[in-house]
Amino acid sequence: MIGKGILKGMVETARNLTGSFHDTDRLTTVEYPEQKIPAKENARNFPFLIYDGDDWETGLRCVSCQICEKECPPQCIYIEKDKEKKPDFLGKMQMQPKIFDIDVSVCMGCQICVEVCPFESIRMDNDFEYAGSDRFKSLLLTKDQLAKSNKYYHSIHPTEAQETDEIRVQKREDHLAKEKAKAEKLAKAKEEAASKAALSKAETAKEE
Amino acid sequence: MWFEELLIAIKHYLVLQMPGSLQPVGSAFLSCLPIMTSFGGLFALATLLERKMLGRIQNRYGPNRVGPGGLLQPVADGIKMLTKEDIVPKNADHLIHFLAPLGLLVSAMLGLSVIPFGHRLIALDIETGILFFFAVGAASELAIFMAGWGSRNKYALLGALRAIAQMISYEIPLILSALSVLMVVGSLSLSDVVQAQSGGIHTWHIFTPWGFLGCILFLISTLAEINRSPFDIPEAESELIAGHMTEYSGFKYALFFMAEGVAMFAMCALTATLFLGGYHAPFPILSFIPGPVWLFGKLTSLVLLFIWIRGTMPRLRADQLMEFAWKFMLPMSVVNLIAAGIWVALDGGVAAWISSGLLNFVAYFGWSRILSQASRFSPRTYRYAEEAGVSE
Amino acid sequence: MGALGTPLMYAFRERERILDLFESLSGARMMCNYMRFGGCRCDVSADWIKQAQSVVEAFPQFLDEFEALISENEVLMARSQHVGILKPELAIDAGVAGPVLRATGVNYDLRKVDGYGIYDRFQFRVPLGDHGDVYDRYMIRVLEMRESVKILQQALAEIPNGDYVNPKAKLRGFRPPPGEAYGRIEAPKGELGFYLISDGSPKPYRYRVRPPSLINLTILEDMCLGQTIADAVIILGSIDIVLGEVDR
Secondary structure: OOOHHHHHHHHHHHHHHHHHHHOOOOOOOOOOOOOOOOOOOOOOOOEEEEEOOOOHHHHEOOOOOOHHHHHOOOOOEEEEEOOOOEEOOOOOEEOOEEEEEEEOOOOOOOOHHHHHOOOOOEEEOOOOOOOOOOOOHHHEEOHHHHEEEHHHHHHHOHHHHHHHHHHHHHHHHHHHHHHHHHHHHHHHHHHHHHHHHHHHHHHHHHHO | OHHHHHHHHHHHHHHHHOOHHHHHHHHHHHHHHHHHHHHHHHHHHHHHHHHHHHHHHOOOOOOOOOOHHHOOHHHHHHHHHHHOOOOOOOOOOHHHHHHHHHHHHHHHHHHHOOOOOEOOEOOOOOOOHHHHHHHHHHHHHHHHHHHHHHOOOHHHHHHHHHHHHHHHHHHHHHHHHHHHHHHHHOOOOHHHHHHOOOOOHHHOHHHOHHHHHHHHHHHHHHHHHOOOOOOOHHHOOOOOOOHHHOOOOHHHHHHHHHHHHHHHHHHHHHHHHHHOOOOOOOOHHHHHOOHHHHHHHHHHHHHHHHHHHHHHOEOOOHHHHHHHHHHHHHHHHHHHHHHHHHHHHHOOHHHHHHHHHHHHHHHHHHHHHHHHHHOOOOOOOOEEEOOOOOOO | OEHHHHHHHHHHHHHHHHHHHHHHHHOOOOOOOOEEOOEEOOOOOHHHHHHHHHHHHHHHHHHHHHHHHHOOOHHHHHHHOOOOOOOHHHHHHHOOOOHHHHOOOOOOOHHHHOOOOOHHHOOOOEEEOOOOOHHHHHHHHHHHHHHHHHHHHHHHHOOOOOOOEOOOOOOOOOOOOOEEEEEEEEEOOEEEEEEEEEOOOOOOOEEEEEOHHHHHHOOHHHHHOOOOHHHHHHHHHHHOOOHHHHOO
8 A cells, every 4th residue: 555654754754853852862963163072082083292291392202213104004104304312211312203294184093103103102182173274284294283292192091191101111110220230230340340450450469 | 804804904005095096006016015025034934944844854953053043044045045156058048047937936926826815815816716826837837948948958958848747747636636626615716615614624625535635635746746855856956966957056046946935835825725724713713813824824734744755755766756647646636536526416414425435445545556566566575594595 | 865865864873873882992983993913902891882782772773763764665665676686697697795695685695604703603694685676685784784783782792701812913013924815704795805915024915805895886787777867876876885995
C-alpha cells in the first residue's frame, strides 16, 4: 500500500522536530564562537616547540637534530641549523635551530614528530583556531610562533606534561650522576697522577 | 463578522474621499493593497519559518544570527539579493527574460484575488471564482516557459520543459479533485463554497469520504504544481542546476522564489477554502474570532505540513513523477469524482457515507496494491551467509 | 536525492558521538594514529570503555530510527530498487569487494574468509543481497552496521587487562628480510590491501595500496548503462567512494 512508509518517515521527523526542543541528545549543536566544548585532554592538533623558563630564545629545548624533519610523513617541517651553540638544560653546549618552520596547512597531526623527538622538545598543541587571510604565509608557523612555554604545555596536557617533566628530571639526574662519576674518575686519576708524581719525585730524591 | 464589516467600512470611507472619476480605480487599489503587502511580508516570514523548521527537523537550530532569534534573516537575504549583480545573457531575449519572473509573480498574486478572506472580504467576487483561479494559475506555466525560452540556454529550456510537463500533468488531478467539491456545492463561486461549510467542523468537506481523498489528492497535486519537494524536479538543487532559473540572478532570482512562495499561499488558501471551511471557525462558539484569522491559521498549518513533507521525503525521478500523475493521481481523482456523484445522488446521509467511502477505500487500496506490484518495488528481507553456506 | 539531507544530518549526529570517542582516546578525530606494531599507542581508561559501551548500546536505536525514516519510504524504494544492477559475475571479474559485492549475493567477507586478527572469536553474520541494485547496497550496509554493533559489544566485553603494547616490539627502524608480503583487511568500502617488497633496508623497495574505492568505482559505467541521468547520481552514491582515495 502506497503511503505507509512515507507516514512512518513523517512520524520520525515529527519526533525529531519536537525532540530537538527538549532533548539535548538530539540537538547536539554547539554555537561555536560563543560556546565552546572544553578540549579533551588527549586532543591534539598541530605541533609546537616547548621552551623552559621565560625567554623563548634561550630556553628552547630544540637542538635541531632534524629527526622530526626526516620522520614527518607529509614533510611539513623545515629546519636550518644555527652556527652558534647554546647550553641546554644540562649545561652541555648544543646546536639550536636558526629556522624552524611548520606548514600547518600540510601537517596532518599524526604526532610522529612527538614520538621520535629525543629531547622532549616538540609536542602537540590543541589550539585549532588557525585562520588567516593569507593562503601561505599565515599558515606557515615560524619558530617564534611555535615556541610555547612549558607552563602552557602543563595547562593543555597536564598528565602528559608531568610525564615529560619526570623524564627530564630523570635525565638530569642521570646526567648529574654521570658527571659525578666522571668527576670522581677524573679526581681519582688526578690523585693517582699526583701520587705517582709524588712517588717518582720521592724516588728521584732518593736517588740523589 | 465585526472585523470584516470594519474593514469594509474603512474601505468605503476611503473610496468616498476620492474624486468620483478615480473611485473605481481607487476601490480596486484598496482591495489589492492589503493582499499584496500582507502576502509579501508573509512570504518573508515563511522562508524564515521554513528554514527554522527544517533545521529543527534535522536537529539543527536554523538561522539564528541576524536579529533576535534570526528574525531579520529575510531582510538580510533581501538586501543580499538586491545588491547582487543582475546578469542577463548576451543572446537572451531581453524582454521575455525580464517579463518571466514578473509574469510568474503576477499570476500567483492574481490567484489570491478570488479567495474569500472573510465574510464579504473578497477582492474579486465573481461567479466563476475557481475557474478564474485555475486560469491564472495556468498562466504561471507560460511564465516558466518564457523564463526557459528567454534565457537562450539549453539547460534552462530543458528545465522549463520539464517543469511545464510536470505542471500540466498535475493540473488535471488538481482540477478534478476540486471539481468534486464544486459538484457537491453546485457553484463555481468560492463564496458559495465557503458558505456551504459554515455550520462548523462537521460540515467541512474534508470530513466526508470524497472530501478526504479529494483533499489529499489536491494537496499532492499542489505540491507538484508549486514545485515543492518531493516534486521539486524543476530545480532539484542536489541533482540539477536550477532548471528554468539557470540564467537568473539577483533580484529576478528572488522574484522566482517569491512567486513560488505566493503561489504556495494561494494554493494553501484555496485548499483551506475548498476543504477546510475557509474563514469559518470550527465551532460556532469561536466565531467571534475574525474570519481572516481562521483562514490564516489554516493556511499556516498547511504550509507547515508542506515544510514537514519537505523535510521527510526524497525526490522522485522525472519519469516516476509522470507515472504517479497519470497512473495514480488521475484514476484516483476520477474515482473520487464518482464518489462525489454518489454523494450528490444519495443527498448525503448514512447511505451516501458508506457507499462513497467504500468506493474510495477499495479503489485506493486496490489500485495502490496493483500499482506497487506493477512497478516492482516492495520492502525486502535479507538472508545471511553462514559458514556452512546455509541461509537462515 | 533530496529530503534536504535529513537522513544525512541524523547520521552526522551519531558520527559525532563516535568521533568524540576517537578524540578522547587518541587525540584526533580522523587521523587517530593509534595502532602500533605490537599494540596501541596508549592505554584506554575504564571510563572510556564505559563511554564506548553506552555509545554502542545506543547505536541500534539510531539504526531503527534511521530505517523507520527511509528504509520503507516508497519514494526511496521507487528510486533505488532495480536501479544500477550489478551482476555477480561482473562484480567478481572487476574485483569489486565489500558491501557492493555482497549486495550482489556473493558471500565474500574477508573477516570470514581470512579470519584475520581476532575476528574468528566473534559471532557475527554476513548479510547478502539478492538483486545487486542500489537498494540492496543500502540495506546491506545498514544490516552490516547492526552486525558490527554485535562485534563491538563482544569486543568491549572481552578487552583484557595488561600491557597495551608489547614491550619487545620495535616501533620503528626495522629491517624486514628481503621478500614480498601482502596484507589485506575488510575495510568499510571493500578490500583494503597493502603490498610490500622489501630489499632488506628500512625503506620498502616497492609499496602499493589496493584501494577499495578506486576498484569499486571502475564498474560505475556498467551499472549506469541503460539508466537515466538522475539515476547516475544515486548509483555513484551507492558505491560510496572516497575521492581522495580514488584520486591518489
